[in-house]
Amino acid sequence: MKRLWGEGGVRLLLGDAAVLALLGAAVAALSLPRGPAAGRPAAAEVLSAGGRVTALDLSRDAVIEVTGPLGDTKVEVRGGRVRVLFSPCPRQDCRERGWIGEPGEMIVCLPNEVVVRLPGTRRGAPDAIVQ
Amino acid sequence: MAFIALKMRKNIFVVGLALTIFPNLCCSSGNKQVFSESKLIMGTVVQMTVATRTEQEARSAMQEAFAEIERADGLLSSYREGSLIAKLNREGHDHKVPFEKDIFDLMDEAATMSEASGGAFDLTIWPVASLWGFDKGGVLPDKGSLEDAVAKVGYRNLHLDKKNRSVGFHRRGMGVDLGAIAKGWAVDRAMARLAARGIDHAIIDAGGDLRISGSRPGKGFWRIGVQHPREPGVLLLTFDLTDTAIVTSGDYERFFIEGGVRYHHILDPVTGMPATGCQSVTVLAATAAEADAAATAAFVLGPERGISFLRSRPGVRGLIVDADGALHWTDGDLEKMARR
16 A cells, blocks of 8 residues: 555555545534525525515526515516616616626615615625624 | 454544534534525615524524514614604604603613713704604705704703603604614614524624624634724724624714815814714624714714723723724723734
């Protein structure tokens, strides 16, 4: 068996190195974030008045209408991203937010009670923001 | 020599087997995963993040915790006609209104904070708050109406009957607005629900009112960003925190601009006008209710008096961004904790 390293009492052989490499890979895999927080979002969640939650498939381009207290908000999906296309709210902050596509990003329209949210956490982003 | 090499391989094999079968031994946080949910409640986005072993465990606990916040919203909103507080505001001068124990305790805490802050936080600010109407976008009230409304504000004219657990007003036209403490209180209640389900790693965020328990699996803390008050989407700083509450009150949350002047929702109970000394106040405390109310009080008091007020409260720490953007800290240790 080929000796890779070591003199005297302890020697590391090729087989040991392979096992160590596998162990390292296993530890690394266990350390990775798992579950819904990992990866790019496949769907957006649209929260609307009355606690309703609509899942929006980001792989299909579409425009949906979400009804709120002020009227209908139009939410558009295109190329894996999502935006508010039209809103009846007075300040239009939600529409001006533009496209979002990264995990954890969110568009909030409190006047018309519509929230578009991409699940997960962006790498390096804080777990929550006080604002 | 061959024996030693064989022994080492055997050891590696045993360790590898142990790690495969008992992954928890390798990662102190075990194999918990992070799940989150959001809902629109209390006029804001409430986000919950919990670390559990199974999705079912997470969803079921979050459902219970959301129900607690929905209950708080139904009881405490001054804007909901059917709420307990709306009933108090309608009938509180004619007769005392009975309260459930937990809501009465909240009223008592809010009254105590009103006293401690010298009225900078005043739970009877409803006549002024309703005039500004920030829930519907906001409108600049005329001077006469504002003066009338300010005259009706005063926590000392609130009657908390501890014996009968009921609340009333000494003056007609008074009203209670718990907007500066209710979200924090609801977050505390919801976190207690999660804890009762055995969940000890979680964040509950109700539009800037955060309660944190434990830490993110594998990290030892939750990283919390503080919004920059003048640059949307930019963080002023971050803290790595465990087991605390953190709340920010800022003049950028709800405001309107009229005649080139920015009018925001944090109102000075003495003048009835938006407080002018700060851009934002961030407070850390044991409970979100205290952090919420203390942040509003400090905002109204302004940077110097606000910092003194925060320092006077045991276990409370914070920072204030003043009207010019300068930072004021309650203590150097907190400043050292901040990552910029």
